[in-house]
Amino acid sequence: MSEKVALVTGAARGIGLATTKLLIEQGWKVAMIDRDGPELTRAAKGINSAAPLTYDISIEDQVDEMMAEAIEKFGRLDAVVNNAGVADFGPIEETDFKRWRTIMDTNLDGVFLVSQAAIPHLKKTRGSLVNIGSISGLRASTLRVAYGTSKAAVIHMTKQQAAELGEYGIRANCVCPGPVRTKLAMAVHTQDIIDAYHDAIPLNRYGSEREIASVIAFLCSDDASYVTGQVIASDGGFDSTGVGLPALRK
Template identity: 40%
Template sequence: MDRFTGKTVLVTGAASGIGQATARRFASEGANLVLVDRNDMGETAKGMSPDRILIHTADVSDDKACDGMIAAAVERFGTLDVLVNNAGVYSGGDPAQLSNEDWRKVIATDLDGVFYGCRAAIPHLEKSGGSIVNTASVSGTGGDWNTLPYNAAKGGVVNFTRALAMDLGKRGIRVNAVCPSLTRTAMTEDMFDDEEALAAFRERIPLGRHCEPEEVAAVIAFLASADASFITGAMIPVDGGVSASNGQPPQ
């Protein structure tokens, strides 16, 4: 497929995990790519055409850095067609013991960063008739134990996506989100070293396994493409059926 030939796609959190898989998916479909992360993106960029790629280091919790990444994308490629807000961090624990720093770090990256990126991108996406895809989470559609900052941030992304879709629809910009469940990424690496915890997760997933980043990337690419031209304000679960459950144990 070449659904994105001639299109410019910016992906945050592109150094690893879902962001890396998403960048590679768009590259395989012909996009010009702007890779954004705080970390080295050499592995993501490996094998990509230098003519169709821009590597831009930025921290999305900084509003000026988000302004800069959008400006750099348009300066390099002349347009912006797709913004994928994927960058995220995690912090959890006993709510009574959470520090201000832990709370702000998650909210600033996972929620503020989505707002900053969208705000800067809107004028350019309006010109191109583009779209936004946000990486939310099943943790944004329901609560988890000892995961308060992440739940709050991702819940914010979910309703932010809905509200922004309403505001931008008449301006020709679609806004959607994916809501993955347990996915093998750098963020979940410790969990995959704990076989007992992993088994408990798999028991709650109807498909009986974790998600791979490429599976989320495929849905992101669909939502960003013309194949989803009448979809906006949608939260697409990429969760193996987790959200289909009412929470009762297997019979």
């Protein structure tokens, strides 16, 4: 396991950073990718077996350079975690094409570009793609026409990857987090929003970054050697309840 190498995008914070730390605990080496260079440098400080690489995965030329540098650094690639994403929530009528493209450039195009660049290297190791979707890609919600659509597309892309790359031994799976207790979420979620989420989630709480990372790490590992084409909602049961659950509880 000590020779295995993962590439994690959006690794400077949140789920990406938590995944990086967990994989390293499990013996992996990690290429940490993020376009926020200063934050990435701070995040990687003191993390052994990691290499911080500053690239924007929405730009094709940068993705090619990123992959070349990662392979030069580590010599192989066993797993890719397509975690980088942007969120810009707003009413559907206020979502113009520029706003739409800002979301798609990273959330959808970036996943495609990184995956395509990784395929030749993953074929050599019979490796794993783990794409990060969202509960918003599984069920519609207000203010998420661009974000939710981008994540729904990632879910379908994952299935395409599983269908076509399985013959090479490459596995492709998608993790769809529900509400996660990140610093950003806690900064913008009012108490009313927090209470509403708790009411709607069967486990009555937000998830943690570490809990999402645990699912990702499993899918990267040999323990998931016969798991591909799957969409796993790590969401405390949020997707399973649909509508009406809060009312039923009262």
